[in-house]
Amino acid sequence: MPEPAAENRVSTSLHPHPQRWLILGVIVLAQLTVMLDNTVLSVAIPSLTRELHASTADIQWMINAYSLVQSGLLLTAGNAADRYGRKKLLIAGLALFGIGSLIAGFAQSSGQLIAARAGMGVGGALLITTTLAVVVQIFDDTERVKAIGIWSTVNSLGFAAGPLIGGAMLDRFWWGAIFLINIPVAVMALIAVATLVPESKSKQGERPDLLGALLSTVGMTAVVYAIISGPDHGWTSGQVLLPASAGALVLALFVGWELRIPYPMLDMHFFRNQRFVGAVAGVILVAFGMSGSLFLLTQHLQFVLGYGPLDAGLRTAPLAIAVVVLNLSGVGPRLIGKLGTPGAIALGMTLVSAGLGAIAVLGAHGYGGMLIGLVVMGTGIAFSMPAMANAIMSAIPPEKAGVGAGINGTLAEFGNGLGVAVLGAVLNSRFAALVPAAVGAASLPAALAAAENEAERLRISDAFASGLETSQLVGAVAVLVGGLLAALLLRRADRVAGPDAPSAARERAA
Numbered sequence: 001m002p003e004p005a006a007e008n009r010v011s012t013s014l015h016p017h018p019q020r021w022l023i024l025g026v027i028v029l030a031q032l033t034v035m036l037d038n039t040v041l042s043v044a045i046p047s048l049t050r051e052l053h054a055s056t057a058d059i060q061w062m063i064n065a066y067s068l069v070q071s072g073l074l075l076t077a078g079n080a081a082d083r084y085g086r087k088k089l090l091i092a093g094l095a096l097f098g099i100g101s102l103i104a105g106f107a108q109s110s111g112q113l114i115a116a117r118a119g120m121g122v123g124g125a126l127l128i129t130t131t132l133a134v135v136v137q138i139f140d141d142t143e144r145v146k147a148i149g150i151w152s153t154v155n156s157l158g159f160a161a162g163p164l165i166g167g168a169m170l171d172r173f174w175w176g177a178i179f180l181i182n183i184p185v186a187v188m189a190l191i192a193v194a195t196l197v198p199e200s201k202s203k204q205g206e207r208p209d210l211l212g213a214l215l216s217t218v219g220m221t222a223v224v225y226a227i228i229s230g231p232d233h234g235w236t237s238g239q240v241l242l243p244a245s246a247g248a249l250v251l252a253l254f255v256g257w258e259l260r261i262p263y264p265m266l267d268m269h270f271f272r273n274q275r276f277v278g279a280v281a282g283v284i285l286v287a288f289g290m291s292g293s294l295f296l297l298t299q300h301l302q303f304v305l306g307y308g309p310l311d312a313g314l315r316t317a318p319l320a321i322a323v324v325v326l327n328l329s330g331v332g333p334r335l336i337g338k339l340g341t342p343g344a345i346a347l348g349m350t351l352v353s354a355g356l357g358a359i360a361v362l363g364a365h366g367y368g369g370m371l372i373g374l375v376v377m378g379t380g381i382a383f384s385m386p387a388m389a390n391a392i393m394s395a396i397p398p399e400k401a402g403v404g405a406g407i408n409g410t411l412a413e414f415g416n417g418l419g420v421a422v423l424g425a426v427l428n429s430r431f432a433a434l435v436p437a438a439v440g441a442a443s444l445p446a447a448l449a450a451a452e453n454e455a456e457r458l459r460i461s462d463a464f465a466s467g468l469e470t471s472q473l474v475g476a477v478a479v480l481v482g483g484l485l486a487a488l489l490l491r492r493a494d495r496v497a498g499p500d501a502p503s504a505a506r507e508r509a510a
Contacts, residue, residue: 035158069121078406093126222247278489285482287415292423322378348384349483
């Protein structure tokens with residue numbers, strides 16, 4: 001068997017990099033910019049509508065262009081990083097993200113901003129896959145869970161901090177500042193990556209799977225587009241069914257192609273690994289429940305409890321604070337070490353589900369019960385998300401770390417979009433059943449404005465609150481089922497393989 005390339009040897013589990021913690025700091029700085037951009041745009045919608053004369057469709061494309069491009073390219077980006085070098089692709093991702101942010105900040109029209117956001121999505125796909133892949137490469141088995149916990153913490157922090165940072169920037173500057181703030185961060189990260197991060201890539205000799213890359217990108221983009229469009233156009237409309245069917249067909253062709261060729265971009269034999277399948281199921285269902293429920297939570301705070309956008313953002317902060325404190329203090333990683341990956345996932349997802357249930361039931365008429373639910377949710381996320389990411393990455397050979405990160409990111413994006421769409425549909429269905437006369441309104445504020453008297457307005461508000469409670473409980477059930485299913489499959493895989501199987505597999509691969 002040929003000797004692995006030198007750049008691949010520096011990152012095996014037997015030789016952790018001496019500057020790994022400093023490198024991790026650089027990586028999470030780059031990751032933070034991407035996660036902030038996922039949510040920061042939401043607070044700028046009124047400004048964009050006013051200053052760029054953006055229509056509702058324009059606003060939707062400003063938001064969706066980023067997520068569509070990013071989710072469609074994650075798997076291809078991870079494969080390219082494995083083949084051509086994770087450091088090279090990380091630098092390219094930072095450069096594209098910075099250039100896209102610059103163009104977005106000075107955009108003079110909706111079309112320019114949409115194009116810039118799509119370019120940022122390309123950079124974001126490269127960053128998400130390469131950052132996690134580099135973490136796997138430079139940390140050994142004893143420290144990897146803690147490192148992935150910090151990486152996962154930054155994801156949660158970015159998600160929660162986006163609206164807060166965006167709101168603070170808009171209080172003092174024009175809307176373009178929310179994009180320009182990315183540039184100094186990207187430049188600093190670019191210099192640090194070029195100086196500190198070691199290059200790593202898989203062994204040479206495999207031909208690039210260009211058709212597989214094309215099929216996966218087109219298929220995932222079409223499916224995610226259908227999910228995003230469902231709530232607006234209706235799930236049975238041609239605008240949803242056509243891309244959904246086309247995407248499913250293309251993804252089926254992708255699977256068939258990958259099974260036939262000797263050098264697949266995604267080795268379908270991974271799905272024979274119960275550990276991998278368990279982690280995959282957990283990531284999708286957990287993202288489904290959490291993302292959809294958090295999306296509904298912001299509406300609950302604003303429309304039911306009456307908080308403004310910035311105040312609503314501040315009141316979701318306890319979730320992120322709980323995640324940061326538990327993971328940075330080492331409590332989360334230590335718990336994973338004691339309970340094992342299946343136990344940590346089962347406990348964490350049970351807590352997330354309980355937190356969602358508390359928000360739905362106790363937070364219906366005040367913030368006190370919601371605060372309890374947010375803290376419980378954050379505790380569960382701190383225990384479960386790093387364990388889930390580590391389960392996926394440990395089930396894949398180290399030389400395919402980029403593909404593993406791409407799978408993790410793709411599944412999370414898929415679950416996020418599906419959660420927002422499906423739980424939003426549950427909310428609308430419950431709302432329509434309780435107040436049929438308000439169904440034609442475009443939003444809750446529109447329905448309230450059309451109400452003829454105070455009693456009708458109160459009935460509409462109560463119906464919306466009931467719809468939120470129902471949909472959040474559905475999300476809680478999805479999270480609980482996903483967590484228990486993942487834990488069961490992982491526990492079964494560990495029994496079959498034996499306690500030392502993951503580390504032994506890594507040593508053989510190295």
